[in-house]
Each structure stands twice: as structure tokens, then as C-alpha cells.
Amino acid sequence: MKLPVYLDNNATTPVDPRILQEMLPYFSERFGNAASRTHSYGWEAEESVDAAREQVANLIGAHPQEIVFTSGATEAVNLAIKGIFENSERETKHMITVCTEHKAVLDSSNHVERLGGTVTYLPVDANGVINLTDLENAITANTILISVMYANNETGVIQPVREIASIAKNHLIPFMSDATQAVGKIPVNVQNDGIDLLALSGHKIYGPKGIGALYVRKKNPTIALTAQIDGGGHERNMRSGTLNVPGIVGLGWACEIADTEMGRESKRLAALRNAFEVELLALQDIEVNAEDARRLPHCTNISFGQVDGEKFIFEAGSDLAFSRSSACTSATLEPSYVLKAMGFSDERIHNSFRFSFGRFSTEENVNHAVSVISRIVKQHRHERNHGHHPIV
Ligand SMILES: Cc1ncc(COP(=O)(O)O)c(C=O)c1O
Structure with a gap:
């Protein structure tokens, strides 16, 4: 032992050897840039990225076009919170989150406050769960986002995601969930759960570090975000930068294996x-x-x-x-x-x-x-x- x-x-988590095997060729012979349109190196990389996008989407019940690859869950959360905030044209902007969220969410929320927004940090009970009446009461006419994690990284406590989603939907407020610890461990489905934005990460599910994704709902309702990284319009203009093809391939297989097992x-x-x-x-x-x-x-x-x-x-x-x-x-x-x-x-x-x-x-x-x-x-x-x- x-x-x-x-x-x-x-x-x-360590990288699963099966995932590492799938990734290895993308560091060497399949090194193409997924944005290169003029030769087979690029086409091959793009095809592999598309396949991974489908694997990720399948695990969470999304459409492949709703997946934006990022460098991890921290970036995905930053993109969601800051991207929604910046995109909103309201004069007064308010968001709701929870005091037990990961620092990625709390620090992004602090950032929004520095930009003039207001944030309600909901308390939790002795079991770490929010009270749905507190959530209802915190909603104002200016609430532009509700962000509640799926499961807590320190305690494993699962929030009542479907009930939260239904409250958000009744008020026509986008609902984002940091599902970094839940995805691949318990069934997470953006349709059944009513999630509009969801963050996930490769290295928590036996994939590599430095890769993650943000799910951004395309329909019912369409969620619009302002990109936080500009430069070339990759990922449907939501996240520029040459794609991390080996990482993306790894994340894809991490999702597929998690789904099966x-x-x-x-x-x-x-x-x-x-x-x-x-x-x-x-x-x-x-x-x-x-x-x-x-x-x-x-x-x-x-x-x-x-x-x-x-x-x-x-x-x-x-x-x-x-x-x-x-x-x-x-x-x-x-x-x-x-x-x-x-x-x-x-x-x-x-x-x-x-x-x-x-x-x-x-x-x-x-x-x-x-x-x-x-x-x-x-x-x-x-x-x-x-x-x-x-x-x-
Ligand atoms: C709940 C939660 N959110 C976000 C993150 C950040 O993920 P990443 O390391 O992919 O940026 C973590 C990882 O510690 C996490 O547990």
C-alpha cells in the first residue's frame, strides 16, 4: 500500500491511466490547433474537441453547443458571474449567493460589489443547507443572478438545487450552480435540475488540471454573457484563446468514464x-x-x-x-x-x-x-x- x-x-484526483492514454497523442503527433482551418492537423484537433464537447454535454444533459471550455471551474465561475453582471443593462444590479460557496464564487461576488453591484450572501442551517424562504425573501426586482453550489467541497452537503431552480424560474432570474464537486459523482442534469449556468472541472473527476467548462443555456431561456477573455472569438465568443486540446480530450474522457461508472x-x-x-x-x-x-x-x-x-x-x-x-x-x-x-x-x-x-x-x-x-x-x-x- x-x-x-x-x-x-x-x-x-489523480489522472485515470485510461484518460492519460487518450490524451497522450495530443501532445505529440496530434498537436494541431483546433482553430486551423486550412489543413488536416487543425481538422483533426477540431474533431477531437467536438467529440469531447459531446462527452461533456452528455454527462450533464446539455447540448454540445452549450459547453464553453475554460481553464477550470474557477475561470468558469468568474465568467458566469462577471459575464452576467457585465452583460446586464440594469442600472442597479443585485445577485444572491451563499456564504458557504467556494472562494471562486465568493471572490467573484466581491468583485461584483466593487463594481457597484449588491450581493446577498444567504446563511445556512446547522446542516449547511440554505432555507428556501430566505432565498425567496432575498429576491428583488434587480436580482440578475442566483448562484448556489450543487455540493459543498468541505462537507459534501447537497443543496436543494431543483427547488432553488424553480424559485429562480418563477422570478425569471438565471440560476447558476458551481457543480465542481457534484458532476461525475452524482447524477447532475441541467434539464431536470433547471440549471442555466454550471461550472465543472477536470481534475476533480480523474481528468487533468487546467481544464474545465461552463455550461451556458442556449434556449428557454437564452443566457447571454460578456466574455472575460478577449482575443479571437473562440468558444462562440465567450472565451478566447487557443484551445487546450489535450486537456479538453482528457476532460471529455473523464466525463464519459464517470457517466458509465x-x-x-x-x-x-x-x-x-x-x-x-x-x-x-x-x-x-x-x-x-x-x-x-x-x-x-x-x-x-x-x-x-x-x-x-x-x-x-x-x-x-x-x-x-x-x-x-x-x-x-x-x-x-x-x-x-x-x-x-x-x-x-x-x-x-x-x-x-x-x-x-x-x-x-x-x-x-x-x-x-x-x-x-x-x-x-x-x-x-x-x-x-x-x-x-x-x-x-
Ligand atoms: C466547489 C468548487 N468550486 C470551484 C473549484 C475550483 O476549481 P478549479 O480548481 O478547476 O479552478 C473547486 C476546487 O477546489 C471547488 O471545490
């Missing part, structure tokens, strides 16, 4: 995750955060009572790779704003960790994780009660 065991698949894989991962939780809960004074919410099947966020969070990470480090908060904010050492919004005390947040399993996680990995964590938790509790003597 390779150590440390990787339990941080919400941060990123999701049913079986989500059951397998839910069984691993549930077993992990049950084993740890037996240690007592341990809580699964947002346990009662609908959650992604492959991840869990757990608070450990009577442990020293800092030491816990340090001591587990050579055996287990997991995270305290999201990878993007863990460098700041601030307590997770997601758990804070759920009303948790600083102490509980300090002792909360995210474990996210993935395609390459095995039962052996989970058993190892349980045994390492149990040992550390027991040791910390022993030290609290008896000073620094090892358990014998």
Missing part, C-alpha cells in the same frame, strides 16, 4: 465512507458534520472531541493525506468559514477534518485510516487524562 494513503479526492462507483464509495464513519463513531465523542443532510457519497467531514487538531494532522501525516478545510483556504490557517457558517464553535472547527475517497481508494486504505486515526485519538485522550505516557 502506498503511503500516505490519499484521502483528499475533493482537493484533486457512476452508478456502481457511488455505491462502492458510499459503502467505504459509511464503514469509515461507523468505525470512527465507535470511538465516542466524535461527530459526523452535516450527518443529517443529503451528502455526496464519497466524502465525510468529522469532528473529533478531546484531540489536539494540530498534532492530529502532524502525527497522521506520514500515513494519511487528508485536509483540515478546503485546500484553497488551508494555507491561511483560518478556521473553516463553511463550518463556522453552520454554527460550530472554533474548537470544534479546529478538530474537524475532511476525508474524501475516490476511484482508487480501497477497503485496505480505509482500514488503515481507521486504525491510524483510532490510535491517535486514543493517545490524545490518554494524554489528556494521564499526561504524556504512551498507552501500553
Whole structure:
């Protein structure tokens, strides 16, 4: 078994070897520019991009022409939020989002505020879920966008996307969902779910880093955006720049494989995750955060009572790779704003960790994780009660 065991698949996933194989020729012999119209190198690249566009669209129930390739979900979210804001001709512009969104959404929303817009950041309950009445009440005549993530990166909590979409539709407001953590893990369908704009990313679904997509609804209603990157009119004028053909091919296959394997894989991962939780809960004074919410099947966020969070990470480090908060904010050492919004005390947040399993996680990995964590938790509790003597 390779150590440390990787339990941080919400941060990123390794590229699936099947996907890497599909990508490799596009770095060498099939190196054409998808915008070259005068020779077969370009045509071949364009055909491959078209095929990938279809694979991505199929996974989320979209039409290929509604897929705009970007450098990742962060860029997709920036394009959606800033693009809608800039495109709107209203004098006063208001948008609604949620305080537990990823920084890509929160920082783009802050940007909109700096440009003179107003933003409502909805609170969440103890399970991390928004209240639909709060959403209704936040809507004004000037609301130009509602942006609610599909599933949270730290807790796996799934928002009531269809209900949100229906409220947005009743008020004729575009609904965008950052579905970076949900796509490829649970069924996501822009038609059934009523989503008008959706962000997704390659590296969360065993594809490469540096590639993602924004779904932009073409009909019922047509969503218009102002491009945020100009220069050549690629991607139906929404995102200029030479296409990242190997990345796009990789994203396409990542979507196709996820589509084919999701049913079986989500059951397998839910069984691993549930077993992990049950084993740890037996240690007592341990809580699964947002346990009662609908959650992604492959991840869990757990608070450990009577442990020293800092030491816990340090001591587990050579055996287990997991995270305290999201990878993007863990460098700041601030307590997770997601758990804070759920009303948790600083102490509980300090002792909360995210474990996210993935395609390459095995039962052996989970058993190892349980045994390492149990040992550390027991040791910390022993030290609290008896000073620094090892358990014998
Ligand atoms: C919910 C969510 N949105 C957006 C992103 C950003 O994705 P990318 O790394 O593709 O820019 C992430 C990744 O951390 C995420 O978890």
C-alpha cells in the first residue's frame, strides 16, 4: 500500500491511466490547433474537441453547443458571474449567493460589489443547507443572478438545487450552480435540475488540471454573457484563446468514464465512507458534520472531541493525506468559514477534518485510516487524562 494513503479526492484526483492514454497523442503527433482551418492537423484537433464537447454535454444533459471550455471551474465561475453582471443593462444590479460557496464564487461576488453591484450572501442551517424562504425573501426586482453550489467541497452537503431552480424560474432570474464537486459523482442534469449556468472541472473527476467548462443555456431561456477573455472569438465568443486540446480530450474522457461508472462507483464509495464513519463513531465523542443532510457519497467531514487538531494532522501525516478545510483556504490557517457558517464553535472547527475517497481508494486504505486515526485519538485522550505516557 502506498503511503500516505490519499484521502483528499475533493482537493484533486489523480489522472485515470485510461484518460492519460487518450490524451497522450495530443501532445505529440496530434498537436494541431483546433482553430486551423486550412489543413488536416487543425481538422483533426477540431474533431477531437467536438467529440469531447459531446462527452461533456452528455454527462450533464446539455447540448454540445452549450459547453464553453475554460481553464477550470474557477475561470468558469468568474465568467458566469462577471459575464452576467457585465452583460446586464440594469442600472442597479443585485445577485444572491451563499456564504458557504467556494472562494471562486465568493471572490467573484466581491468583485461584483466593487463594481457597484449588491450581493446577498444567504446563511445556512446547522446542516449547511440554505432555507428556501430566505432565498425567496432575498429576491428583488434587480436580482440578475442566483448562484448556489450543487455540493459543498468541505462537507459534501447537497443543496436543494431543483427547488432553488424553480424559485429562480418563477422570478425569471438565471440560476447558476458551481457543480465542481457534484458532476461525475452524482447524477447532475441541467434539464431536470433547471440549471442555466454550471461550472465543472477536470481534475476533480480523474481528468487533468487546467481544464474545465461552463455550461451556458442556449434556449428557454437564452443566457447571454460578456466574455472575460478577449482575443479571437473562440468558444462562440465567450472565451478566447487557443484551445487546450489535450486537456479538453482528457476532460471529455473523464466525463464519459464517470457517466458509465457512476452508478456502481457511488455505491462502492458510499459503502467505504459509511464503514469509515461507523468505525470512527465507535470511538465516542466524535461527530459526523452535516450527518443529517443529503451528502455526496464519497466524502465525510468529522469532528473529533478531546484531540489536539494540530498534532492530529502532524502525527497522521506520514500515513494519511487528508485536509483540515478546503485546500484553497488551508494555507491561511483560518478556521473553516463553511463550518463556522453552520454554527460550530472554533474548537470544534479546529478538530474537524475532511476525508474524501475516490476511484482508487480501497477497503485496505480505509482500514488503515481507521486504525491510524483510532490510535491517535486514543493517545490524545490518554494524554489528556494521564499526561504524556504512551498507552501500553
Ligand atoms: C466547489 C468548487 N468550486 C470551484 C473549484 C475550483 O476549481 P478549479 O480548481 O478547476 O479552478 C473547486 C476546487 O477546489 C471547488 O471545490
